[in-house]
Amino acid sequence: MNVTIFGTGYVGLVTGACLAEMGNRVVCVDVDEDKVRRLKQGEVPIFEPGLEPLVHRHAADGLLEFTTDPGPAVIRADLIFIAVGTPPDEDGSADLRYVLAVARTIGRHLQHYSVIVDKSTVPVGTADRVREAIQAELQVRSAEISFDVVSNPEFLKEGNAVVDCLRPDRIVIGSSSARAVEVLRKLYAPFNRNHDRMVVMDERSAELTKYAANAMLATKISFMNEVANIAERVGADVELVRKGIGSDPRIGYDFIYPGAGYGGSCFPKDVQALLRTATAEGYDARLLHAVETVNQSQKERLFQILSRHFQGDLKGRCIAVWGLAFKPNTDDMREAPSRTLLAALWQAGATVRAYDPEAMDEARRIWGERADLQLCASADEAVQGADALVIVTEWKVFRSPDFTRLRQALAAGVIVDGRNLYAPEVVEQAGLAYYGIGRGRSLAVSA
Ligand SMILES: NC(=O)c1ccc[n+]([C@@H]2O[C@H](COP(=O)([O-])OP(=O)(O)OC[C@H]3O[C@@H](n4cnc5c(N)ncnc54)[C@H](O)[C@@H]3O)[C@@H](O)[C@H]2O)c1
């Protein structure tokens, strides 16, 4: 089928490459000229495992093209995906300006029936607004062209996006048009070979499904961070508690890892947007408030632990940081807990030596040159001459360091394990002070 995708970010580019992999002819449109130029030259602007080979393969066989020119891309399409950003507005609600700009562009160029598929995460009611925006442009042209707008939220995870897209748990389709659902059934048939993953519902329910999924996952994380904070106070180890509850299939092991708080481009903004939707409808979503509040204070935990260890005086201290990306296997630093930590360390007069396997360019882009930040070429280099080490992101390469060497490198001999990667007793045997998250066994809490 002829597919056009607006937006070549994590969702648009991955979707485009995966749909090309299934034999569709895909054109990706973006307003960012530099991004499109790089993509045309075969440069994939984001780090996402497995994406580069797919993009190269289908750019070479002609199934995947990139352009900044929306007109021909709209005219050729059986399906048009909207996969542009929906960042938080000033009050936390989703900013729909990019989605609606694409809708107007579609309306200006549409020539024949197409299915407009919204993949961006958008508040309930957006499908109606997209439909109205397209219709308004058609009226300006006095054009009578039928089209359908479908909500098809995306559930991929960064770092695993290609696998998630090729083998989705479910494909949620929100549409009241039988014709549009048929078109999507055909498009997604190769993804449905072993069992039908399509869940068809109305647009509003599909839009809410996306927020409900992210809010549920964020709730699990905040709940577990809350349990971790209780565990510290009562002298229990949350890692044992995690295993103890995860073995109950009703709870499960997924998304119950305590840590430095959730980050990324989705959970923080989507929890906030759902809260705003509820508030706008006169409902006080107390649970969502709590999820967000717990997360904000959890992002400050690593700094609090360091500050307590150094008795409130971090001025002139040098802190090594392993991991800057908001999670492993990505270079994305949007809302990353590392940013909260570094800001607090700088505010307290400390300097930072940081290393991340993939996010160094992004870190350079965000912070530029500063006297209080050394971006290091390796994990080893980051700890040389530092007083303490903080693990913020659980990259595999940080999982089994040589603690004896770390003891020699770290002047004050302190490890803050923000992801509970290590066994406290093993770290302590090397003569290091160990602090984890919710590991009451080794941490007497007074704060
Ligand atoms: N990143 C994820 O893991 C993920 C997963 C599921 C859903 N989502 C949702 O999908 C949407 C996109 O997220 P993303 O992370 O891919 O965003 P992104 O910021 O990485 O990419 C968005 C792209 O859209 C482009 N764009 C903006 N206006 C445009 C226009 N008028 N025409 C063409 N292109 C335009 C931007 O230049 C940018 O390249 C958001 O609503 C997000 O919440 C994201």
Ligand SMILES: O=c1ccn([C@@H]2O[C@H](COP(=O)(O)OP(=O)(O)O[C@H]3O[C@H](CO)[C@@H](O)[C@H](O)[C@H]3O)[C@@H](O)[C@H]2O)c(=O)[nH]1
């Ligand atoms: O047990 C856990 C699991 C995750 N996290 C943190 O939660 C954040 C988000 O992680 P993850 O969900 O793996 O990454 P995203 O790429 O943000 O994916 C989420 O957001 C996407 C955008 O909406 C959705 O499509 C995905 O289904 C949803 O998992 C990260 O900071 C993680 O460190 C924890 O602290 N503990």
